[in-house]
Amino acid sequence: MSDENNVGEDNETVTGIEAPIYLKYNFTAGAAASRFLTRIKEGVLTGQRCPRCSQVYIPPRGSCAACGVPTEEEVELADKATVESFTIVSIPIPGNPIEPPFVVANLVPDGANISVIHLLSECDNAEVHIGQRVQAVWKPQEEWGYALDNIRYFKPLDEPDVPVERIGKLPVTGLEG
Amino acid sequence: MSQPDVLHQAFELGFTYTRSTGPVVGRFLTELKKRNIVGIKASDGRVIVPPMEYDPDTAEELGEFVEVGQQGEIVSFAWVREPRAAHPFDRPFAWAMIKLDGADVPMVHCVAAEAESDVATGARVQAVWADEPRGFITDIRCFELV
């Protein structure tokens, strides 16, 4: 609760109160996400491969949602990726320090079969498109922590676009692999 | 693949609401600031504290405020052995339904007591005011046994 009420014109009648609600969590990442975060602290993107359908998940959840089986095989991924979809954010979000307009994209890293959400920058927003090739821009190594924002953002690569039917199916070696 | 130390992190989600109090709850809170407790008269003559905006039976708009007493009677209670951070006390206390003198329905508030055995249904209690009332329900700091 705040120390001040809203009061009416008479400076006395209470017309409104601050009534915030705070939910305090202790978020536990679990084994799969902890492993992912431990590796990204070393500057490496990893996923986990399903033993049944071979799909590679990033970030790994420890199981395959399609097959319902545990995923244990860790797979190193490239920091190059393909734009699967994107949106241009034009309205500021309270508490978000990034100044609009900025691009948020679903990006499939090479070697993975599903996308992760990250920022696209160093680009002309109007030129961003599905199938575009991008690469991670990492923070300086001394700033790396247990977080996906060790990658500042992704920026466009001078490579041919990936045909829609191949998005999410590239090997870790990329388009030419 | 080696087993990692499982990571965890504190995380707080805040909903920073401002609530409009309207003429009825606003009046109740304004009176608290003056160390008065007011209820409202319902269509059947009952005095309801805290005041309601609409009659619980007929749904008609209510507006006849009635000042009630600062003492009352415990109708029911729950003893809190281990208070949580957001609770009004850092030692054991009771949440109680308190029917104030002049009111016909009880209102919930906290009762300060040394021990659970001191609190009883039917016990008389008295409002204790905050040093600087500011128009919140917490202007009544608690109730104490008379």
Ligand SMILES: [Zn+2]
């Ligand atoms: Zn699978």
